[in-house]
Amino acid sequence: MSALFTVTRGDGPIVLGMPHVGTDVPQDIRDRLNDEGRILRDTDWHVDRLYAGLIPGLTVVRANFHRYVIDANRDPSGQSLYPGASTTDLVPLTTFDGTPIWREGAEPGAEDTAARLAAYHAPYHAALAAELDRVKARHGVAILWDCHSIRSVIPWLFDGTLPDFNIGTNGGATCDPRIEAATVEAARASGRTNVLNGRFKGGWTTRRYGRPAEGFHAIQMELAQASHLATETPPFDLSPAKAAALRPALAAMLSRLAALAPTLAEKR
Template identity: 40%
Template sequence: MTCYSLSKGSTPLLISMPHIGQKIPETIADLMTEEALLIKDTDWYIDKLYEFADEIGASIIKPDTSRYVIDLNRGIDGINLYPGADSTELCPSSTFNRTSIYLDKKSVSKEEVDKRIAEYWQPYHDQITNTLADIKAEFGFAIILDAHSILSTVPRFFEGQLPDFNWGTANGASCSTDVINSIKKNRFFSLFGCME
């Protein structure tokens, strides 16, 4: 059983959409609150925003499963994505507005987390690794774009209003200066974007 879809492109670009999935297995859904089943923290409309990706030859990987089951954008080591700040877990126990995901208001057990890693997280990340290796073998390099959407204000994580577009680079550590400069030269970026 595959928990994601992959469309292979013709350029060195891979776009990952780790929070677009909306499926929740029935055995897990039965344990969730009505609020959680609305999956409000899904990265909505990312597929619409990136409709052009096929035309430019990008490869695209998208999970089927909701981030409330497992967050594919978190490490399995449990290290906080935003050191010193509030963050949700690998298998979240609360929504962005801090309401409980589970009826018993508990966290997911270690055994269940391990099961979800094996069933959802590992296959997704293995496919990313393999796809990037294939792209590098063909082109000599690869670029991965982690695509997200979020509410413009999320006080739990960020102060104030977020920019319309944010090209995150881990303070310049996650991509080359050439790529960053190319993005910065784009007129669209200069009007709407923010580089971090």
């Protein structure tokens, strides 16, 4: 297995978090997955490629382990992000369609979860927190853009078809209003479907690190995979044409936020 995470340091005010891009699964864990689980269907496919080099100065913290090992965007206490709504756990037992992913009798238990929290979840977040602290020390503020994608039609999680851009700020709590407004304005200017704090209001990462009063701003972008994949079924290939059309809109959003950073720092 490769390193648990990869950090690429930039000199700008934005940190990209990528908790669900990784596809590494240790062999002993892979052996416990069933045929459905080994497809790794719920990966945030090719999100790292979408964001690569979009604007100068980006810092990237990318988890290399798969979310079926442990979900780095879930509260380590196990508390649900969306009480009363369908969702998966710290160590998922099913896909986003509610289909079991583990061989019968091999489902992870509390000891597995505790071990994986220590071995994977905690180190990833220690690295992410360190980069946010570094960036804030340099710029006076740090902006976390948490990068995600998901299949555009998943009845178990939501009705209908997901918009291309799903922007989450936990109801405006995780960032300065100007960050939220600039992101929404850029999303609308792209002409693509978009929603603010819809089904996805920001996961544990956004909620944990979004502390505007302390100079840490966080926003989640959940992309519908129809916006950039050739197919949302195996082999989940990236569509070069779709990616080329999508990347300028993402670059416009990040550029606006980078330009806001000095003003946000002055405000403090």
